[in-house]
Amino acid sequence: MDETHTPNALITNDAVIFGIIILILAFIFKTSSSSNPYWKKFYKYVPMLLLCYFIPSLLNTFGVVHEPDSRLYFVASRYLLPASLVLLTLSIDLKEFVKLGPKSIVMFFTATIGVVIGGPLSILIVSSFAPEVVGGAGPEAVWRGMATIAGTWIGGGANQAAMYEIFQPSDRLYSIMVTVDIIVAEAWMFFLLLGVGKAKEIDKFFKADASSIEALRDKMEHFSLSTARIASLTDLMVILGIAFLGTAIGHFLADIIAPFIGENAPQLSKLSLDSSFFWLVVIATTFGLILSFTKWRKYEGAGASKVGSVFIFILVATIGMKMDIKALADNPALFMVGGIWMAIHVILLFVAAKIIKAPYFFIAVGSKANIGGAASAPVVAAAFHPSLAPVGVLLAVFGYALGTYGAYLCGLLMEVVAP
Numbered sequence: 001m002d003e004t005h006t007p008n009a010l011i012t013n014d015a016v017i018f019g020i021i022i023l024i025l026a027f028i029f030k031t032s033s034s035s036n037p038y039w040k041k042f043y044k045y046v047p048m049l050l051l052c053y054f055i056p057s058l059l060n061t062f063g064v065v066h067e068p069d070s071r072l073y074f075v076a077s078r079y080l081l082p083a084s085l086v087l088l089t090l091s092i093d094l095k096e097f098v099k100l101g102p103k104s105i106v107m108f109f110t111a112t113i114g115v116v117i118g119g120p121l122s123i124l125i126v127s128s129f130a131p132e133v134v135g136g137a138g139p140e141a142v143w144r145g146m147a148t149i150a151g152t153w154i155g156g157g158a159n160q161a162a163m164y165e166i167f168q169p170s171d172r173l174y175s176i177m178v179t180v181d182i183i184v185a186e187a188w189m190f191f192l193l194l195g196v197g198k199a200k201e202i203d204k205f206f207k208a209d210a211s212s213i214e215a216l217r218d219k220m221e222h223f224s225l226s227t228a229r230i231a232s233l234t235d236l237m238v239i240l241g242i243a244f245l246g247t248a249i250g251h252f253l254a255d256i257i258a259p260f261i262g263e264n265a266p267q268l269s270k271l272s273l274d275s276s277f278f279w280l281v282v283i284a285t286t287f288g289l290i291l292s293f294t295k296w297r298k299y300e301g302a303g304a305s306k307v308g309s310v311f312i313f314i315l316v317a318t319i320g321m322k323m324d325i326k327a328l329a330d331n332p333a334l335f336m337v338g339g340i341w342m343a344i345h346v347i348l349l350f351v352a353a354k355i356i357k358a359p360y361f362f363i364a365v366g367s368k369a370n371i372g373g374a375a376s377a378p379v380v381a382a383a384f385h386p387s388l389a390p391v392g393v394l395l396a397v398f399g400y401a402l403g404t405y406g407a408y409l410c411g412l413l414m415e416v417v418a419p
Contacts, residue, residue: 057323082284086246087308089288091300107366114345147411155403220387227301254279369395
């Protein structure tokens with residue numbers, strides 16, 4: 001993985017960086033499961049997942065590494081993410097997932113609408129007292145950069161890249177918006193995870209019935225326990241074989257389908273259908289779902305979802321490494337805009353949940369299926385219970401499908417209202 005790196009970074013070798021982030025993850029997991037009273041109290045207030053993002057970000061913030069020169073995120077997102085999607089969907093009971101009912105879909109689309117209307121509303125609000133913050137012209141027009149945030153907040157990285165190509169913000173503005181995106185999104189993630197521990201109280205406030213979620217959790221947990229065994233070396237090799245076969249098929253077909261659509265049906269680009277990453281995620285998830293109807297799903301008992309979760313957390317750490325905390329001080333006004341945008345998204349979610357009496361699980365997973373995509377939706381779902389991770393995966397796929405279309409609409413609305 002050796003590449004041409006910046007001379008300013010203290011560490012430029014990806015193998016060394018990879019070793020450091022794995023050590024960080026090991027430290028976080030070890031301390032979060034410790035019986036030491038200090039660590040128990042610490043993790044009562046600080047979500048473990050947040051540290052998996054935050055500590056790697058310090059490497060980038062303080063110049064230990066220069067993330068743009070690293071290939072670790074690319075490897076994690078293109079190889080480990082699809083492999084994890086295969087393994088996390090391997091054990092799902094699709095019939096039970098359908099029994100969750102329409103509330104999960106309603107909350108997902110509410111989250112999408114919150115992002116689409118939140119962008120132009122945040123511009124309108126800020127322009128009423130500080131129009132220079134959301135102004136600009138040409139490639140420096142702030143709304144162009146915000147459109148790339150809309151892409152990743154409804155779908156994911158592929159949708160963000162699509163918005164970058166469509167609206168063409170300057171590289172400087174795009175870099176700032178990437179930091180706004182990650183920090184604001186992870187701040188919301190922090191509060192979502194805090195809410196997991198108070199889910200029953202929140203459900204009581206919404207008068208929500210979470211019995212369908214509990215039934216799915218219990219059934220999947222029972223299946224996992226009924227097939228549980230000490231994994232042999234053969235089991236682990238088969239699990240990796242399943243994961244990376246799905247990844248290979250995903251890459252092979254995506255490299256055929258995406259260019260074909262790009263050449264023959266370019267109008268479908270607004271649905272991300274010419275994105276190879278979109279097809280990679282969809283095909284890997286579909287492969288896992290197909291296997292969930294076969295005897296191969298029994299490899300869940302040997303730890304398939306645990307291996308998938310390892311891959312997800314490596315991806316989480318590489319995403320965290322993209323953050324530069326110092327950017328908060330450099331561009332505080334744009335973080336305010338992002339915060340208002342996120343607040344609109346959150347308010348709409350809670351209003352909808354109150355109206356339809358949706359459980360907190362649907363609020364959290366519906367939001368992160370949009371704003372976090374396949375990288376964090378299953379992690380948030382698993383925070384409720386590890387067996388619920390596949391619910392996050394399936395909803396995240398909807399996000400990728402809608403991401404470019406919704407973000408394009410959001411971008412056009414922001415252009416209309418921008419000062």
